[in-house]
Amino acid sequence: MDVLIVGAGAMGRWFGRTVDADLAFADADPEKAVATADALGGRAVPLDGDERFDVVCLAVPMRLAADAVADNAHRADAAMCDVTGAMKPPVAAMRDHLPDRERLSLHPLFAPHNAPGNVAAVADEPGPYTDALLADLDAAGNRVFETTPEEHDAAMETVQAAAHAAVLSFGLAADGVREEFATPISAALDELVASVSGGTPRVYADIQSSFGEGTDRVADAARALAAADDEAFADLYRRVSRGDTGVGAGADASAADRDQTDKHDPVE
Numbered sequence: 095m096d097v098l099i100v101g102a103g104a105m106g107r108w109f110g111r112t113v114d115a116d117l118a119f120a121d122a123d124p125e126k127a128v129a130t131a132d133a134l135g136g137r138a139v140p141l142d143g144d145e146r147f148d149v150v151c152l153a154v155p156m157r158l159a160a161d162a163v164a165d166n167a168h169r170a171d172a173a174m175c176d177v178t179g180a181m182k183p184p185v186a187a188m189r190d191h192l193p194d195r196e197r198l199s200l201h202p203l204f205a206p207h208n209a210p211g212n213v214a215a216v217a218d219e220p221g222p223y224t225d226a227l228l229a230d231l232d233a234a235g236n237r238v239f240e241t242t243p244e245e246h247d248a249a250m251e252t253v254q255a256a257a258h259a260a261v262l263s264f265g266l267a268a269d270g271v272r273e274e275f276a277t278p279i280s281a282a283l284d285e286l287v288a289s290v291s292g293g294t295p296r297v298y299a300d301i302q303s304s305f306g307e308g309t310d311r312v313a314d315a316a317r318a319l320a321a322a323d324d325e326a327f328a329d330l331y332r333r334v335s336r337g338d339t340g341v342g343a344g345a346d347a348s349a350a351d352r353d354q355t356d357k358h359d360p361v362e
Contacts, residue, residue: 095226098139100166101153102130105177108206109151110134113230118147145169149223152176152184156300163187172196173223180250180304181243185218196221198228201246202236203253205293210235214246247305254301255308261286262298263312311340 095115099106102121107130110117117136120143121127127138139145150170152162159178164187167174173196176184181199188197197218204211213236217224231238241249265287268280276284290298302309322330 095149095223096147097149097151098145098147098166098169099151099153100141100162102126103153104206105202106130106151106153107134108202108209109153109177110136112209112234112236113227115149118145143169146171149173149175149227152178154178155296156180156183156304159184160187163191167191170195173198173221173227175200175224175227177202179301181214181216181241181246185216185243188218195219196224198224199243200227200231211237213238214241215239216241216243216246250301251305251308251311255305256312257308258290258298258301259309259312261290263316265291 096118097110097113097115098118098120099110100120102119102123103126106119106121110119110130111134117131117134118139119127119131119134119136120139120141121130122141124138124141127141130136131138146169148171150166150173152159152166152174153176154162156179159176159180160183162178163174163176163184167188170192174188174192175198176188177200178184179201181201185197185199188199198220199216199218201214202209202211203214213231215228215238217228217240228238261283264283268283268287319327319330
């Protein structure tokens with residue numbers, strides 16, 4: 095099986111290391127394609143070339159995914175897959191441009207240096223090539239699980255956009271204090287801020303652009319907490335404790351909830 099990986103960045107390199115295939119790399123930066131190909135025993139090819147491959151894998155920024163499908167569909171003899179991080183746009187584009195070929199969308203839910211891990215997968219049109227790719231992911235120790243484009247992108251509003259927004263908001267809101275004042279919660283948040291802010295801004299901006307409703311919900315929740323009186327704050331607190339979600343849903347606590355004694359003190 096020969097595979098063209100469009101995008102020679104960290105995710106493209108991860109995919110190339112993980113699959114058992116003859117590799118070619120194309121990138122907007124030709125020198126990056128050459129360096130990645132040399133490191134992984136593949137070869138570099140032009141980004142705008144016409145050479146065909148059994149499989150084309152797109153490892154490009156989310157905002158470019160749909161266009162990359164259109165630009166590279168003619169190069170895929172049998173299958174196309176993507177590891178872009180969103181699923182609805184690339185899957186829709188692949189259905190349009192590759193209706194008679196195998197189609198697979200993948201989202202590794204980890205940074206490449208933390209591999210292996212969970213990989214969300216939509217086998218939109220499975221076949222022997224996509225089956226082989228999934229088997230390679232499994233053999234490398236990843237936990238591949240099935241989803242749909244709609245379920246995946248909705249989940250990303252919470253686990254990526256909302257989570258990142260909450261962490262970055264704490265980083266922006268926090269004043270510098272002496273280390274001795276740190277509590278277990280603030281120290282854990284400081285570690286999360288360091289982790290998130292140590293990445294690539296463009297990647298996080300792409301996530302916010304693609305799944306921004308999650309960020310809006312974080313802002314709504316912060317406003318609700320800021321405006322709450324003691325009783326309303328306690329209601330919001332207990333809803334989180336119960337696992338209720340959404341600022342607007344289930345806002346009225348039951349009388350039993352309002353009257354109960356708090357079960358524990360703050361974990362600080």
